[in-house]
Amino acid sequence: QVQLVESGGGVVQSGDSLRLSCAASGFTLDYYAIGWFRQAPGKEREAVSCVNMTDGSTYYADSVKGCFTVSRDRTKNTVSLLLDALRPEDTAIYYCAGKYARDRPPTYCPRGSDYPAWGQGTQVTVSS
Numbered sequence: 837q838v839q840l841v842e843s844g845g846g847v848v849q850s851g852d853s854l855r856l857s858c859a860a861s862g863f864t865l866d867y868y869a870i871g872w873f874r875q876a877p878g879k880e881r882e883a884v885s886c887v888n889m890t891d892g893s894t895y896y897a898d899s900v901k902g903c904f905t906v907s908r909d910r911t912k913n914t915v916s917l918l919l920d921a922l923r924p925e926d927t928a929i930y931y932c933a934g935k936y937a938r939d940r941p942p943t944y945c946p947r948g949s950d951y952p953a954w955g956q957g958t959q960v961t962v963s964s
Contacts, residue, residue, distance in 0.1 A: 839861045839953075848960075859912075866889055869937040872885045873931045885900065
């Protein structure tokens with residue numbers, strides 16, 4: 837069974853850091869595009885970052901560029917998202933999603949609706 841499981845969320849103060857992890861089970865992340873999304877209460881889901889597991893190409897939304905860093909660990913079959921300099925507006929449920937992308941260019945980052953596999957989400961709460 838293909839599964840993605842996020843972990844690492846929590847309650848932190850403004851300026852703190854968190855590292856989120858997305859672990860895959862039932863399949864290897866090689867040749868996948870892994871996206872990170874977040875959804876705050878009352879707001880639409882927002883694409884945050886994306887990484888190509890084959891060559892490490894990354895994408896960041898303007899709202900998090902310079903503060904969030906996505907990385908892959910092929911030996912552990914996981915993807916991490918490091919959240920630095922957190923602000924209250926970063927409060928949201930964070931999700932990872934995966935899509936097989938071997939036949940796509942390295943810079944391919946699917947839209948949210950194109951990802952077939954999603955994790956259950958992990959809550960990040962940033963207090964001021």
